[in-house]
Amino acid sequence: MTQAAIQPVPDQPAPVSAIDLRKEFEAVDIASVLAQLDRELIGLVPVKTRIREIASLLLVERIRQKMALATTFPTLHMSFTGNPGTGKTTVAMRMAGILHRLGFVRRGHVISVTRDDLVGQYIGHTAPKTKEILKKAMGGVLFIDEAYYLYRPENERDYGQEAIEILLQVMESQREDLVVILAGYGDRMEKFFQSNPGFRSRIAHHIDFPDYAESELMAIAELMLTEQNYRFSAEAREAFIRYIAVRKTQPLFSNARSIRNALDRIRLRQANRIVAKLDRTLTCDDVMSIEAGDVLASRVFAEGAAKGA
Ligand SMILES: Nc1ncnc2c1ncn2[C@@H]1O[C@H](COP(=O)(O)OP(=O)(O)OP(=O)(O)O)[C@@H](O)[C@H]1O
Ligand SMILES: [Mg+2]
The missing domain is CATH 1.10.8.60 (Helicase, Ruva Protein; domain 3)
Structure with missing residues (x-):
């Protein structure tokens, strides 16, 4: 059974003082997920390296929890930047599986959205739309493709801003139950983060997808x-x-x-x-x-x- 790793569960065993690392590593079977990633995705060496690092961090975090040493829940929100067709969406789907195996999301599903799924056309439509999507994504990964379209500075009262504010709030308050992955092309994402520092500061892992040789x-x-x-x-x-x-x-x-x-x-x-x-x-x-x-x-x-x- 998987459960949110950090929240103490009433019937959880007493903290341990030593742990068999290999057993722990094999129990989550992360090696097979990483091997599959290597087999099925060509290249992407820097991306795979970052995923290994994140997987190691989460494994240690799990162990620290068993030792009652974990004090804060790790921030897992990510941004994937890179040119078209470099594998961002594909890796986001895999990431959900990895986070699920390691017990950091309850369900391991991915809800993939763009601006139109979050932002309404009329006043009062955006908040319910965004909240509905967030509700669906809870316990898994919310993948926001071309995230910069949320922010339209040329429109003085753009409803995108409302979606952004709700997202920022939930990314902070519900980070134990929801991982948000923002994706898009590098230069536009950079501008987006510059205009919305709240996003940048909530994102722990910026992963850049290189063009393929x-x-x-x-x-x-x-x-x-x-x-x-x-x-x-x-x-x-x-x-x-x-x-x-x-x-x-x-x-x-x-x-x-x-x-x-x-x-x-x-x-x-x-x-x-x-x-x-x-x-x-x-x-x-x-x-x-x-x-x-x-x-x-x-x-x-x-x-x-x-x-x-
Ligand atoms: N490293 C890879 N090895 C094998 N297949 C790949 C790899 N990267 C991408 N693909 C395949 O290429 C296609 C495009 O990948 P994907 O949709 O993940 O790219 P993307 O970065 O999300 O593109 P976009 O920015 O246009 O949304 C998919 O069919 C995916 O399976
Ligand atoms: Mg894509």
């Missing part, structure tokens, strides 16, 4: 294909390496998300190619294999060539 994008592509029971032929692999190099220089490039979208279109072209020749026997290999032509037909190459890339 081309080799990491390639590894992400292969991981995604493997998960879907596809694979590149040797030539297709070469073609996709070139695809990444060209796509990266084009507008609206969004890291791993662009890779996912590219693979969706490649699968479409592969299917089209397969179905174009009906009179034959198909093997597993045929339907799993992505060929160079499936990649090279992308208009990314045409646009790249047009620009002289």
